[in-house]
Amino acid sequence: xxxxxxxxxxxxxxxxxxxxxxxxxxxxxxxxxxxxxxxxxxxxxxxxxxxxxxxxxxxxxxxxxxxxxxxxxxxxxxxxxxxxxxxxxxxxxxxxxxxxxxxxxxxxxxxxxxxxxxxxxxxxxxxxxxxxxxxxxxxxxxxxxxxxxxxxxxxxxxxxxxxxxxxxxxxxxxxxxxxxxxxxxxxxxxxxxxxxxxxxxxxxxxxxxxxxx
Amino acid sequence: xxxxxxxxxxxxxxxxxxxxxxxxxxxxxxxxxxxxxxxxxxxxxxxxxxxxxxxxxxxxxxxxxxxxxxxxxxxxxxxxxxxxxxxxxxxxxxxxxxxxxxxxxxxxxxxxxxxxxxxxxxxxxxxxxxxxxxxxxxxxxxxxxxxxxxxxxxxxxxxxxxxxxxxxxxxxxxxxxxxxxxxxxxxxxxxxxxxxxxxxxxxxxxxxxxxxx
DNA sequence: GCAAATTTTGACCGGTTGGACAAACGTTAG
DNA sequence: CTAACGTTTGTCCAACCGGTCAAAATTTGC
Numbered sequence: 001x002x003x004x005x006x007x008x009x010x011x012x013x014x015x016x017x018x019x020x021x022x023x024x025x026x027x028x029x030x031x032x033x034x035x036x037x038x039x040x041x042x043x044x045x046x047x048x049x050x051x052x053x054x055x056x057x058x059x060x061x062x063x064x065x066x067x068x069x070x071x072x073x074x075x076x077x078x079x080x081x082x083x084x085x086x087x088x089x090x091x092x093x094x095x096x097x098x099x100x101x102x103x104x105x106x107x108x109x110x111x112x113x114x115x116x117x118x119x120x121x122x123x124x125x126x127x128x129x130x131x132x133x134x135x136x137x138x139x140x141x142x143x144x145x146x147x148x149x150x151x152x153x154x155x156x157x158x159x160x161x162x163x164x165x166x167x168x169x170x171x172x173x174x175x176x177x178x179x180x181x182x183x184x185x186x187x188x189x190x191x192x193x194x195x196x197x198x199x200x201x202x203x204x205x206x207x208x209x210x211x212x213x
Numbered sequence: 214x215x216x217x218x219x220x221x222x223x224x225x226x227x228x229x230x231x232x233x234x235x236x237x238x239x240x241x242x243x244x245x246x247x248x249x250x251x252x253x254x255x256x257x258x259x260x261x262x263x264x265x266x267x268x269x270x271x272x273x274x275x276x277x278x279x280x281x282x283x284x285x286x287x288x289x290x291x292x293x294x295x296x297x298x299x300x301x302x303x304x305x306x307x308x309x310x311x312x313x314x315x316x317x318x319x320x321x322x323x324x325x326x327x328x329x330x331x332x333x334x335x336x337x338x339x340x341x342x343x344x345x346x347x348x349x350x351x352x353x354x355x356x357x358x359x360x361x362x363x364x365x366x367x368x369x370x371x372x373x374x375x376x377x378x379x380x381x382x383x384x385x386x387x388x389x390x391x392x393x394x395x396x397x398x399x400x401x402x403x404x405x406x407x408x409x410x411x412x413x414x415x416x417x418x419x420x421x422x423x424x425x426x
Numbered sequence: 427g428c429a430a431a432t433t434t435t436g437a438c439c440g441g442t443t444g445g446a447c448a449a450a451c452g453t454t455a456g
Numbered sequence: 457c458t459a460a461c462g463t464t465t466g467t468c469c470a471a472c473c474g475g476t477c478a479a480a481a482t483t484t485g486c
Contacts, residue, residue: 013432013433013483013484015432015433015483016432016433019433033334033335034250034334035248035250035251035330035333035334036251037247037248037250037251038248038249038250038251038334040472040473040474041473041474041475042472042473042474050434051434051435051436052473052474052475053434053435053436053475053476053477054433054434054435056474056475056476057432057433057434058433060475061474061475062473062474062475091422091423094422113333116329116333116388116389117333119388119389119391119392120248120326120329120330120333120388120389121246121247121248121251122246122391123391123392123395127391127395130391130392130395130396131395134392134395134396135395135396135398138396139396152424153424154422154423154424155416155420155421155422155423155424155425157412157413157416157417157422158409158412158413160396160397160401161409161410161413161414162413162417162422164382164385164386164389164393164396164410165382165385165413165414165417167385167389168381168382168384168385168389169377169378169381169382171381172377172378172380172381173377175329175332175333176329176332176333176377176380176381178332178335178336178340178343179332179336179343179347180377182336182340182343182344182347182348183343183347183348183351183352183373183377184373185348188373196371196374197374197377199371200370200371200374200375200378201374201378203368203370203421204370204375204378204417204418204421205417205421205422206421206422206423207368207420207421207423208368208416208417208418208419208420208421209304209307209367209368209370209375209418209419210304210367210368210419210420211365211366211367211368212368228453228462228463229462229463232463253442253443253444254443254444254445255442255443255444263464264464264465264466265444265445266445266446266447266464266465266466266467267463267464267465269444269445269446270462270463270464273445274444274445275443275444275445
């Protein structure tokens, strides 16, 4: 190993690739449950089934693991929004965006919590990505939505806050899962809660609360 | 000081009351910004303008501070929901509940983040309160809302998920503040963002996104 | 099969952190 | 004034934690 494993072109052996994946998976588990400062290298190493020095052979610092995780996270996390485009019926597009986001909250709660943890702490390591990549994408999609509004396809509102509200309502089911389950109780808090949420959110975003007629 | 400062009837001197308040205020600042494990007693002591051993004279353990903060938090946090009642027009009631919650996100972001931090970590110290006090209150209010639905005053949906969505959308502006500001940018992310949010949320919850007519 | 490169491990280190403690200092009531 | 009580501080400790290092074990290329 003469390489520093960082920089633009880190060539890696098979073992390195596998072990790095193993570590990142373990770190996702630990970081998402305890936050960055609440997690120890030992915990991650144990979750990955290796010793601490061994882990530090693959990632020289705790921060490096977190950073790598963050970079990957943003991509997968924004994928649903990237898919939102001008083709197809606007209301259908929005409905399926909401559905996809809710599915992500259900299937990748750890990723959601990792993200939430980072933002909650003021995004010390992610701020640049938020102001760059994220803002660019959201502005772009906001423009698309504005087009729909001008065309009279959906009601006129603030597209940015619309996107926020979709993020908030869907991610809530991952980030605040304990609370949701505590409130719904054993019977209603079971697996069905995501379908209930999907039905509710569809109605909320399409029709609001005013009674029909 | 012969008392342990805990238990059912802790009589306290004037200085003790003042200093404890000072510490709790400092701890709110520190805990909400760094989480429980990310905060040190030293940080809290410095923020409160006293030495660490001095702080530990008033709260014997770091956990005691956090616990006290949590107990107070739930009460103030649920106050807006407690005010939601059967008197008055349902849509107006819900609208002002949303407004109150949004005002809390604006005026008490530290409390919101402290709460979010606790829930995100699986509510290790708050679970009992969630399953007890919180669930009871929400169930009660869900019943009120159900009444409104039966009376045809508002559209029929799941009252519990309705409450979740109000929590999620409003608290988002406190908990994800950095993200909101990063996306809105310097110009739109200023003080006006809460009014924009208020307008948007009112429209969303009342009318949804379907175009008029 | 063997040498070079890679991977793994145990021992160790310095800094931080939560907390204990006794001594010093301040306050208050008689 | 003074004794009892309440408050503050400096010092200290043990556990934890991020990270180093050299040596041992293993894998890989020839």
